[in-house]
Amino acid sequence: MKEDYIKLIFGLKLRQIRNDKDLSLYGLSKLSGLSKSYLNEIENGKKYPKPDKIVLLAEKLEVPYDQLVSLKLDKKLAPIGRLLESNVFKEIPLELFGIKERHLIELVSNAPDKVSAFISTIIEIAQHYNFSKESFYLASLRSYQEANYNYFKHLEDEATAIANRFQINLSSSIKSKDLKEILIEEYHYKINAEALGHQHGLENLRSVFVPKSKTLLVHHEVDESQRTFIYAKELAYQHLKIEQRVNTFPWLSFDSFDPVLNNFYASYVAGALILSKQILDIKLKAIFEKDTFDKSAFLQLINSFNASPESFYQRLTNILPASFGIKNLFFLRHTHQVGTDDYWLKKELHLAHQHSPRANETDEHYCRRWASIKVFKKITSSNKEHEMDIQISEFPEPDVKYLILSSATKDPFKDGHYRSITIGMFIDKSLERKIKFIKDPSLNSYKVGVTCERCSITDCDVRKSPPKHLIKQEKHNQVANLVRELMHEFE
CATH class of the missing domain: 1.10.10.2910 (Arc Repressor Mutant, subunit A)
Structure with missing residues (x-):
């Protein structure tokens, strides 16, 4: 990257100086005698001029030679410099996402102001939420998994x-x-x-x-x-x-x-x-073709492998998209300590799109109607090694329903700690054709939200916090409506 970095920095600085002097590329060409195409390649980081050309540009633009060749960027371009000086381009294998390094460099050089503002925003958000380098790597990995529907x-x-x-x-x-x-x-x-x-x-x-x-x-x-x-x-x-x-x-x-x-x-x-794909394909197909959910057959399938329920559910995120075409799904892992009212979402994966159940970093209360949370109550009261539940979750958005399978197990390394593992599959006509027991009337269905603070359900008996975000939004809407009426009155 070093040679490309030097070319790009020089090009960014040349373009910034030219724009500050309100010179077009054509104008700089006429002023310096250098061709417009040559100057364009310099500004896009594709060429680095020879010393005599740099002297000429410095003279015509009336800036010191040292200012042009220095790798130090002013405040306006500093965020881009921070990005380019980092190892991001080297540490993330961009080819996994179908991105060429040159394309990113061209993006930066073509719109430095906007890219700089965007990078500053990302850095500020990352700092605000204590977004570590490890978090960035794991987020990149999740994106890679999601782009391939987690099947390789x-x-x-x-x-x-x-x-x-x-x-x-x-x-x-x-x-x-x-x-x-x-x-x-x-x-x-x-x-x-x-x-x-x-x-x-x-x-x-x-x-x-x-x-x-x-x-x-x-x-x-x-x-x-x-x-x-x-x-x-x-x-x-x-x-x-x-x-x-x-x-x-x-x-x-x-x-x-x-x-x-x-x-x-x-x-x-x-x-x-x-967890053999061949066996899972056959056994899952048999379970899906029944008119009612066969819980004993599902648990027997989990226990037939020498694997934890978590490994089994994670394997489902490979099998369901590849073998059954069920790509609209999510995977969640929560942890819970007995005696507390805290539930932590430690791992998540969303295929096809960002589904409603998702992590938040704002200390809000996850919906207690989630199967992920409810199975904790079951396992702590039964004191079994494994508890499993199934439900249909209906979110407030129109026609947003998920078939939820969730299991809870003890954490063998922490006394009084448990974990739940959940698979959620978006219910549409396609899923109804593939999983027949979805239409079983005995299957429990619950209205759910994401967090209590953002939930519009009025008859919830397990709410832990008022819907403060919705209340705030409603007040904002009332003020906006009053302003519109006032403006209409004085038109």
């Missing part, structure tokens, strides 16, 4: 290749001991299940990988399904020959976007290995 054929093929190479039977439940043996025999891993978890401060880590010695430290309290996923993910890392990776699960930090993307790739392959 090449990663599905890699899971199949692993199964073929090591003769793993995908039609049966995969056991951790089999994957452990592959890691040890084929990739010379050393696996330690004692060191991690006994040291204060590391209780919440499931695993730590030490690349130099190929030692995998696994928390002694992880259950069989978690252990299987950890081993499957390590197997994926080795099979894909990934070196830039995160070495802890869960991750602690990211230095660049590559480990974020690679972590996703390895996790996806692990999920595809443990």
Whole structure:
């Protein structure tokens, strides 16, 4: 980027000086004797003039030579400089989104004032909401997933290749001991299940990988399904020959976007290995074709895999778009601590468009009628390991309904903590044809909002806060109407 950066900065400064002097490109061409096309290429960051040309431009524009060649930008262009000096263009693989680096540079050079204002706005918002670099990387990853409906054929093929190479039977439940043996025999891993978890401060880590010695430290309290996923993910890392990776699960930090993307790739392959697409396609089709929801068959399907309910629901976000054409869906993961009235949305994915249930950073109260929230009440009162619920959620917007499947489980690493995992599918004629039990009259339907503060439902018995945003908007509308009447009176 360094050469392109220098060209672009020079071009931006030349254009700014020319505009400040109210000179057209044609006018500068006449003044300097340089061709209009040549000057245009300079301003667009495609060419850097030779020293004698810079001397000529400085003389004709009546600015110091050092001002033109300096990489320092004034306040007006400073945000663009901050962006270009950062590693954003290098850390985010733009080709994943079909974007060429040159296109971004041309965008900046063609409208520097507007781009500068936009970048300043983004920076201000990020600072206001404490939007970290890690958050930016994860948001970029979500956008990549959403752009591909979270289905990646090449990663599905890699899971199949692993199964073929090591003769793993995908039609049966995969056991951790089999994957452990592959890691040890084929990739010379050393696996330690004692060191991690006994040291204060590391209780919440499931695993730590030490690349130099190929030692995998696994928390002694992880259950069989978690252990299987950890081993499957390590197997994926080795099979894909990934070196830039995160070495802890869960991750602690990211230095660049590559480990974020690679972590996703390895996790996806692990999920595809443990949760067979072929089996899911057949079993889900049978459940969807019934006139009523067969809860026992759904739970039996979850339990037929050596995977956690969360892994199962995440795998559904791959399978539903690819095998059933159900792309209008969302995935949510909430956490909750017993004895509190707080529910935190820790993970979300929205395919097709930004759906109504979504995270907010304004300390508002999520709708207590969400299945995601209601299953917490069920599991804390029953004290079971897993509780599952289904409902139809009707949002205030016209014809916005979702079929919701939600499960709650205990957090094995935090006493008194629970998590819920939710899949929501937008209900339209297409979904009604694919999932017959949607029309079952016994299926519970609830009017829901996003947060109490923004909810217009008047008969809610679980509201935690008045609809202050709607009240504020109503007052604004009343004032606007009075002003219109007043203006009409004095026309």
